[in-house]
Amino acid sequence: MDFGLSPEQRMFQESLGRHLAEASPLEVVRQARQPSFDPNRLVPGLAALGVAGLLVPEAHGGLGLGVLDAALAAEMLGRAAAPAPFVAAFVMAPLALALAGSPEQQAALLPKIAEGRLRVGAAFAEQVAARADAGVEVVQGRLSGRALFVLDFAADAYLVASRDGGLWWVEAGASGLERIPFSTIDTTRRVGELRLAATPAEPLPGASPAVLRRIIDAGRVVLAGDTLGAAQHMLEAAVDYAKTREQFGRPIGSFQAVKHMCAEMAASLEPCRAFLWYAAHAQDALPEEAALQAAHLKAHVAEVGTRLAKTATEVHGGMGFTDLLGLHHWFKRIAWNRQMLGSPEQCRREAARLRGLAA
Template structure:
């Protein structure tokens, strides 16, 4: 496996960073914090023109046919800029439809997702349950040619403005996912008050929601677990972008903050703290992109790699945030300083799609199943 980025991948990263730094500076992000909209429509339109929504979708549907690595590169840059766009949730649903969606359903929905004219999000997690397949209790039952959904989902990102909801529920004794129109009768959304103000999360209720039977995706629990691993890797990339920016802000601060007549960055203890942060960032980068490359290569180690990356990055994000706040002093926690926005996003990333404990438990289970392949 080649761990170097190709020229094309490097261009994806550079172009994404240029677009966000030019059209979504931190001042614009702050201006959107108190707005009702889930996404910055102007930035999302520019992102669509740049091909972000269709980056990993098949070419026959208007996509570029790329993989999880390219999605991770953009996700990292979006997080680094605190971009308010529904890139990750739409990418996750796009991967689900590409891998397991019925052909007719994919032909109807994927071109819209690729063009950015519609976006989608995954309704997986439920209140007071872990981000695992065992935590899914929503139900789906047959009623003639339709399927009826009931249940409550939580922490559904950007659901208020989404056109499509990918809903995972228990159907005929097994887990299955269904593509639901957000405006369908019986679907209600309530915006949640969360720690991270740079993204919108919702509670979504499904009460006797009728879905055509051809909206059921194929693949079953194995495919859903694979999608959960992919989503975890993309959130690792999000956390990586946040960690990278916190490190940059901290190094910049230690160069100009003067104490005892000289910059605090000249003190050995501060240098060691910054070096520790850099090691955590580099470790998270290596784990995240190894997991993404393993998934794209169809490696047998893909699931274990995703768990290792998520477990490491979830914990590292919190440690980097703590050191950044310590080195900034009290100013880092004030509303006026940008660091506190990254602190909040890092905390959210550490639990989305499973915290470190969830992924460590699954990693141990995978290792017990196939110790010889480690």
């Protein structure tokens, strides 16, 4: 019995953290909002560390690791608020291809993903909760409709889930495809809309509702990992600030009002770490509880993260609200993660369904 990270997993997190401290300091996080910023600028460095190929099987040039390792990488990316693709490009896409792709698709696409040369977006939002008239239909082997909130939008190709539970590979330059980028509060990650009009697409033959479920669940766990890392950064920033900022002749962290805010943040966040490990491990090894754990984890970490992001900002007082300090990038990262792939309310509704408590 060993419920914890292996030495290799800890070393991987440390080396990724060191890399991101250099490759993605606050100046780079700030630059991400400029139109000239290449959203895939960090990809070669991440690929060199193996981050792009974590979930790519070894036979196709990847590391063949699991969702737990992806969640640990996400934690470090969230901690740095790194402006880089990850959840779609390097988690959902390789998982989809490994689970549902044909041998030819796997051989052609997975090695390029592992090398960081092929960036893939994921259009799954309608499988979680379809907004407005969004959704993608299949007519005579071509796709039509709208896919909203496509993740890792600055991509070379997209995996699109259709209403009937199919999975499709769509090249960014396909005919009848219009790409409309969105601006969100979080400028470190790209999302947008795909408008498809009889767009040619290649099906992944192994697609099924169960496969879609696993891909979404992995995405949820990874977003929770990102929130954990971002929240950990905000907690540490708040504690450091509380130790050094003086008012009334004392560090503000010696006042119980501030001290207890810090304690509440830590007490709510630290169990999220073990919860992340458990839920991620469930994706890899405990299939009967994987979906329930992913839904509960996504909801719980989003709630803890949102509250923590508010509290950590308040500990910084007026400075927390400014762009000078840049803390808001992490606040927005957490807020973004909360809404993607299922809000807490949607995830809890799903948890209730999975428990047999709701229709």
